[in-house]
Amino acid sequence: MAEEKQPLTRDQMAAILAQNMGYGWIVNLGIGIPTNVSNFLTPDQEIVLHSENGVIGYGRLAGEGEEDPDIVNASATQPVTLNPGAAIVHHADSFAVIRRGMIDVTCLGAYQVAPDGSFANWKTTNEPWNNLGGIGGAMDLASCAKQIYLAMEHTTRDGEPRLLEKCTLPVTAPSGVTLVVTNLAVVAVRDGKFILEQHAPGYTAEEIQAVTGAPLEVSPDFRRVAV
Amino acid sequence: MAEEKQPLTRDQMAAILAQNMGYGWIVNLGIGIPTNVSNFLTPDQEIVLHSENGVIGYGRLAGEGEEDPDIVNASATQPVTLNPGAAIVHHADSFAVIRRGMIDVTCLGAYQVAPDGSFANWKTTNEPWNNLGGIGGAMDLASCAKQIYLAMEHTTRDGEPRLLEKCTLPVTAPSGVTLVVTNLAVVAVRDGKFILEQHAPGYTAEEIQAVTGAPLEVSPDFRRVAV
Amino acid sequence: MDEAVADFQDNSSLMIPGFGPGQPTNLLAALWRTKATGLTTISNGVGFESADPDQKGLGDLVMAGRVKKVIAAFTASTRPSRTGTAEALVANGTLEAELVPQGTLAERIRSGGAGIPAFYTPAGVGTETATGKEHRDFNGRTYVMETALFADYAFIRAHKADTAGNLVFRRAARNFNPIMAMAAKNVIVEVEQPIVEAGEIDPDQVHVPGIYVTTLVRIPVGGVLHINRTTGMAIRQTA
Amino acid sequence: MDEAVADFQDNSSLMIPGFGPGQPTNLLAALWRTKATGLTTISNGVGFESADPDQKGLGDLVMAGRVKKVIAAFTASTRPSRTGTAEALVANGTLEAELVPQGTLAERIRSGGAGIPAFYTPAGVGTETATGKEHRDFNGRTYVMETALFADYAFIRAHKADTAGNLVFRRAARNFNPIMAMAAKNVIVEVEQPIVEAGEIDPDQVHVPGIYVTTLVRIPVGGVLHINRTTGMAIRQTA
Numbered sequence: 009m010a011e012e013k014q015p016l017t018r019d020q021m022a023a024i025l026a027q028n029m030g031y032g033w034i035v036n037l038g039i040g041i042p043t044n045v046s047n048f049l050t051p052d053q054e055i056v057l058h059s060e061n062g063v064i065g066y067g068r069l070a071g072e073g074e075e076d077p078d079i080v081n082a083s084a085t086q087p088v089t090l091n092p093g094a095a096i097v098h099h100a101d102s103f104a105v106i107r108r109g110m111i112d113v114t115c116l117g118a119y120q121v122a123p124d125g126s127f128a129n130w131k132t133t134n135e136p137w138n139n140l141g142g143i144g145g146a147m148d149l150a151s152c153a154k155q156i157y158l159a160m161e162h163t164t165r166d167g168e169p170r171l172l173e174k175c176t177l178p179v180t181a182p183s184g185v186t187l188v189v190t191n192l193a194v195v196a197v198r199d200g201k202f203i204l205e206q207h208a209p210g211y212t213a214e215e216i217q218a219v220t221g222a223p224l225e226v227s228p229d230f231r232r233v234a235v
Numbered sequence: 236m237a238e239e240k241q242p243l244t245r246d247q248m249a250a251i252l253a254q255n256m257g258y259g260w261i262v263n264l265g266i267g268i269p270t271n272v273s274n275f276l277t278p279d280q281e282i283v284l285h286s287e288n289g290v291i292g293y294g295r296l297a298g299e300g301e302e303d304p305d306i307v308n309a310s311a312t313q314p315v316t317l318n319p320g321a322a323i324v325h326h327a328d329s330f331a332v333i334r335r336g337m338i339d340v341t342c343l344g345a346y347q348v349a350p351d352g353s354f355a356n357w358k359t360t361n362e363p364w365n366n367l368g369g370i371g372g373a374m375d376l377a378s379c380a381k382q383i384y385l386a387m388e389h390t391t392r393d394g395e396p397r398l399l400e401k402c403t404l405p406v407t408a409p410s411g412v413t414l415v416v417t418n419l420a421v422v423a424v425r426d427g428k429f430i431l432e433q434h435a436p437g438y439t440a441e442e443i444q445a446v447t448g449a450p451l452e453v454s455p456d457f458r459r460v461a462v
Numbered sequence: 463m464d465e466a467v468a469d470f471q472d473n474s475s476l477m478i479p480g481f482g483p484g485q486p487t488n489l490l491a492a493l494w495r496t497k498a499t500g501l502t503t504i505s506n507g508v509g510f511e512s513a514d515p516d517q518k519g520l521g522d523l524v525m526a527g528r529v530k531k532v533i534a535a536f537t538a539s540t541r542p543s544r545t546g547t548a549e550a551l552v553a554n555g556t557l558e559a560e561l562v563p564q565g566t567l568a569e570r571i572r573s574g575g576a577g578i579p580a581f582y583t584p585a586g587v588g589t590e591t592a593t594g595k596e597h598r599d600f601n602g603r604t605y606v607m608e609t610a611l612f613a614d615y616a617f618i619r620a621h622k623a624d625t626a627g628n629l630v631f632r633r634a635a636r637n638f639n640p641i642m643a644m645a646a647k648n649v650i651v652e653v654e655q656p657i658v659e660a661g662e663i664d665p666d667q668v669h670v671p672g673i674y675v676t677t678l679v680r681i682p683v684g685g686v687l688h689i690n691r692t693t694g695m696a697i698r699q700t701a
Numbered sequence: 702m703d704e705a706v707a708d709f710q711d712n713s714s715l716m717i718p719g720f721g722p723g724q725p726t727n728l729l730a731a732l733w734r735t736k737a738t739g740l741t742t743i744s745n746g747v748g749f750e751s752a753d754p755d756q757k758g759l760g761d762l763v764m765a766g767r768v769k770k771v772i773a774a775f776t777a778s779t780r781p782s783r784t785g786t787a788e789a790l791v792a793n794g795t796l797e798a799e800l801v802p803q804g805t806l807a808e809r810i811r812s813g814g815a816g817i818p819a820f821y822t823p824a825g826v827g828t829e830t831a832t833g834k835e836h837r838d839f840n841g842r843t844y845v846m847e848t849a850l851f852a853d854y855a856f857i858r859a860h861k862a863d864t865a866g867n868l869v870f871r872r873a874a875r876n877f878n879p880i881m882a883m884a885a886k887n888v889i890v891e892v893e894q895p896i897v898e899a900g901e902i903d904p905d906q907v908h909v910p911g912i913y914v915t916t917l918v919r920i921p922v923g924g925v926l927h928i929n930r931t932t933g934m935a936i937r938q939t940a
Contacts, residue, residue: 034912056912060564061481061637064910065865077483077688077697078633084482085691092900093865095907096633098640098669099481100572100815103565104883107583107816110912131538137590139559140538140552142507148565148585152816182588261673283673287803288720288876291671292626304722304927304936305872311721312930319661320626322668323872325879325908326720327576327811330804331644334577334822337673358777364829366798367777367791369746375804375824379577409827569817578808579839581820600818600848609839632905666871667906 011232013210015191020235021159023048024189024206025115027234028157033112034058034105036149039083041159042115044069046081046088057081057091058111060145062102065094082145103145107152114153116146118160118188120175123202123222125185127158128177143180150181162190162219169221171195171202192216194233201225206233238459240437242418247462248386250275251416251433252342254461255384260339261285261332263376266310268386269342271296273308273315284308285338287372289329292321309372330372334379341380343373345387345415347402350429350449352412354385355404370407377408389417389446396448398422398429419443421460428452433460463492466650466679470615473500473530477571477616477642478520481506484635486617487517487686487696488652489679493617494518499528504571504611506564506638507536508548516686516696524548529557533611535564563591566608568641574612575644582607616646620670623653626660627672636669643670650677654687654699702731705889705918709854712739712769716810716855716881717759720745723874725856726756726925726935727891728918732856733757738767743810743850745803745877746775747787755925755935763787763796771796772850774803802830805847807880813851814883821846855885859909862892865899866911875908882909889916893926893938 016024018041026048029035034056037043047068049055057066059082066081067089075087097105105111121127127150131141150156163169171188188195193216194206204213204224213226243251245268253275256262261283264272274295276282284293286309293308294316302314324332332338345356354377358368377383390396398415415422420443421433431440431451440453467489476493478486494515501523509521523529537559538549551557562570563585573581582605586592596607618639621632629651631639643649657680660672681687681699688697706728715732717725733754740762748760762768776798777788790796801809802824812820821844825831835846857878860871868890870878882888896919899911920926920938927936 058912059634061634063634064912065904076633077691078635080482080634080691087691090633090904092898093863093867093911094904095865095867095910096631096636096904097907097910098636099564099568099638100641103568104815105910105912106565107585108814108883109816131590137593138552139561140549141561142536142538143561143563143591144506144535145564147563147589147591148583151584151587178590180589285673286873288873290873291673292665303872304930305874307721307873307930314930317665317872319659320624320628320672321665322626322628322671323665323870323875324668324671325875326803326807326877327880330807331576332671332673333804334824335575335644336577358829364832365791366800367788368800369775369777370800370802370830371745371774372803374802374828374830375822378823378826405829407828569815573820576808578820578822579842579844580837581812581817583817598819603818605818630905636905666869666875666908669905 011210014208016208016233019044021189021191023235024194024233025157025159028187029053029055029113034110036111036114036153037082038114038116038146040117042117043081043083043086045115058105060102062097062099063094064097065091067091103148106148109152109154111149111153113155113157114149115157115159116149118158120170120172120177121158121185121188122172122175123197123200125183125197126175126179126181127156127185128175129180131178134177146180150184153184155186156181156184157187157189158185159189162192167219169219172221195224203227204230206231208233238437241435243435243460246271248416248418250462251421251460252384252386255414256280256282256340261337263338263341263380264309265341265343265373267344269344270308270310270313272342285332287329289324289326290321291324292318294318330375333375336379336381338376338380340382340384341376342384342386343376345385347397347399347404348385348412348415349399349402350424350427352410352424353402353406353408354383354412355402356407358405361404373407377411380411382413383408383411384414384416385412386416389419394446396446399448419446422451430454431457433458435460463488463652463679463682463685464495466677467492467496470496470498472498474615475502475504475613477613477646478503478505479618479638479642481637482634482691484619484631484637484639486619486652487519488681489617489650490519491516494522501529502531503529504533504613507534508532514696517689524551524557527556531558531560533560533562535562535567537561561591568638570608570611571638571645572641573610575641578610580607580609611645613646615648615650616642618643618649618651620651620653622655622658622663623651623678624658624660624663627675627678628663628668629670629675630663630667631669640670643674648676649674651675651679653678653680656680702727702891702918702921702924703734705916706731706735709735709737711737713854714741714743714852716852716885717742717744718857718877718881720876721873721930723858723870723876723878725858725891726758727920728856728889729758730755733761740768741770742768743772743852746773747771753935756928763790766795769797770799772799772801774801774806776800800830807877809847809850810877810884811880812849814880817849819846819848850884852885854887854889855881857882857888857890859890859892861894861897861902862890862917863897863899863902866914866917867902867907868909868914869902869906870908879909882913887915888913890914890918892917892919895919
């Protein structure tokens, strides 16, 4: 009998992102679901977390009583802990790390993503360029990180697909996304294609395809998420 | 009766440079005679000495037993002392100070100087550009400091003038020199002219003009140096 | 604090650091109390209005019409559900905005402080933010040219300072502070701890050399030391 | 030290810091002991040969013909009376040289470490060093374009380090070290003091984050700690 349908929680999505990180990587976590990734990394992964604000080597979110008002992640508000060996640099030196290409992966939230690896996360309309938007460090990160992982809802509130043939919103970067974790699926982005790797409990490939705006190639290794 | 002729010593030249610095100035001292200026500044001048190597706020040359192998001036070998309130920055940040235009005066040695404020101090021949020379930080300083003071011998060893109508050696900067202190004279450089301000003990304006390769306008205030 | 900003000129440009921590909250509240207007501001975001008179900041100045132009990495909310402070004003043309990727913003400020008039960056290539900018290839990759930022004023929040003006920041409160302190003509600093004598800070540990600093003021008792990010309440200087 | 440079590849580019203090003397002597050749070096000056096997450095490598090209702010002596090490080799074409104003050199290195491919500077405008370079006006002033430097290796001299690779420099020994550590693929560091556990250096006092560092070696007993600038004698590590 089929498993009960259970979309992934934000924490489960963060845990999947954490599973997809290699030993010793330097990782930048954007605002939203990605900031929770710091709670799911294991010490043996030896990940170094980098934040736009110049904190290099932070750890999990600070627990009650552990908060230091001067130690926050890229959200600028969530208190985090520092790992032994942490270092602080100023904002220009922080983006020097990014532009030099030292970030192995940046995890970002997104509104839309396409099979060419482009994605959109900074502007909610496609009105002509009007200098309104919230870019933050996403463009620098998306232009320079070795890989981009996205964490996003599979559809809009109205049920419209966010995985599209082509982004309809202004892009944050024209390429670079390699992995998309949604509440329904884990999708690799490779060779101009979406490859459906994993599904949330109870969802079939067909059901996921039905709410996706571009073809999904089902991986030979298609499986249930392990979280 | 005329005073005995007494060319200025290197220390006297350094002392004259020190006399020409305003309250609170940020000053860079080049290799050679200028490095000795740090010994002639008075505490009430509140001068901040900046060195290319990123030492901001150093003091006089270190005395015997005071030397710290890690604290040197722009010569890279002369040990100096640090004043209270000193700060250290790296080489790029040190030249950020220079390029931003924060240096009130840079004191440099030179081979030649001309009334247009140009000077030469990095190459001893006028062969075509061959990537041989010793520039150090002089070009950055000369391009960006508010004023350039030079300390130099009035003539070459062979008695040829070094104050010329036009530099014959490749220039370090095409303009910017405002004061030249030689072993014979103090010469202001203003409005495209050399203005003879002071003389070493025993030297007349005529005698100084005779070893100078460009016209000297004698200042109404022409006087003996006060060192 | 009021004295420190008393001479602030109308129509000035102002750098405002902070990314969560590291905001010059007390200087901004003092500026709010002046009549200064016509500002051009350079900051990471525009922020929101505050009901607390001691937390009046850029969001309040913008909404009061005292800001002519904002240069920032966030000029609108990223959440469709929540309209950003400046958004309506920009949309109706009463506020000029220049939206800049955050790393480009940081590097433009650093360049302003370093006497570099322009540089090339890969950030934003292929996006709307590169619209109208000069593109150029180096070693087979495309970059856009960006120009330096330099301001009349920077308001800075330091943790420690000495009488020579040397500054030390604490943890993530450093963020834009050092580079903004290097990129403004008048650098006014609010300091969390008592200002110590020159010589008491190790020269190797100085984050901003004192030569950049114009005015130092310790945050007075009752002044805002931190903001509780959950409640929005001010945590105040007690001694 | 020998192990730290054992894999050094021929024809590599190498950044060498130091301005008096701050030179990676022990790593350079170890490199001298390898057969590595065909180097391109980036340093402030070219230096001189040394009779002390423990002080063999760039000057020796150059004179032994193991360096193809030097990029430096001093490629010749400034004193007509004393010929610089590399001078004759450059003049007769066996060594390529690129002479760069020191601030431009520092900024090119910093740019390499910061992912900035090119920038504009006023330094050298109107002089031979700007020959053949692209000129451009910004706000009524003329600048030249300069491109970034990035190397295969940087040899670094640090005062303190922790096991995470975080580095702290002392006084004027800092000079080019932080920017060169940021601008090379392999960053090999000799450390004056015993390497401490991660967490023992205050994050606010780190000069180079450990993410840049490839290899850390403490200077062994008998290794060169400083050079007496008057006598030229090595002052050695004693414990």
